Amino acid sequence: CLIAAAMSIPVNNYLIDASEKALQKAVNLMTSWGHGSGAHLFDNTMPGHSFLEYGRRIMDSNNRGALLTDLSACNNYKNGENAAGQICHxxxxxxxxxxxMTPLKYGKAMAEKIKNSEVIVVEKAGHILPAEKPLEVNKALNAFLKDSLS
Incomplete structure (x- = not known):
């Protein structure tokens, strides 16, 4: 299963620079860009809780340099099309x-390269969709695994 994925994930140079020189700015940008519109409105299964604040707290707990390493790895990865074409399961x-972060059209292009893929699009969700829409993600995973194992 691939969640919020694409064959390449070019990263905005400003974000890479901020992750090195202004980490809190980068964290704020990531949590804002990483969530869909519902998360910005506190649309949550637990009223009063903020997806964006949870995201900031988790990212703040990472080792310094982890975000820069992650963003650089995403930006530098160039083998996605070849890798997607080799998936046979x-x-x-x-x-x-x-x-x-990984726009829908790029995820769909990736799925087209995978020989036996199924696409589920979760509405009103951003890149951090497992946190934003856990029920929808778990339902899709459950159905896929049941079908795959039967």
Whole structure:
């Protein structure tokens, strides 16, 4: 299963620079860009809780340099098309309608390269869709695994 994925994930140079020189700015940008519109409105299964604040707290707990390393790895990876074409097992691609980090069209292009893929698009979700829409993600995973194992 691939969640919020694409064959390449070019990263905005400003974000890479901020992750090195202004980490809190980068964290704020990532949590804002990483969530869909519902998360910005506190649309949560637990009223009063903020997806963006949870995201900031988790990212703040990472080792210094981890975000720069992650963003640089995403930006520098160039083998996605070849790798996607080599996948030969049934693959579920769970994509987010409002993903700004790996836009939906790039996830769909990846799925087209995978020989036996199924695409589920989660509406009103961003890149961090497992946190934003856990029920939808788990339902899709459950159905896919049941089908794959039967």
């Amino acid at each position: 049934p693959t579920l691609c769970i994509l987010a309608e409002e993903d700004k």
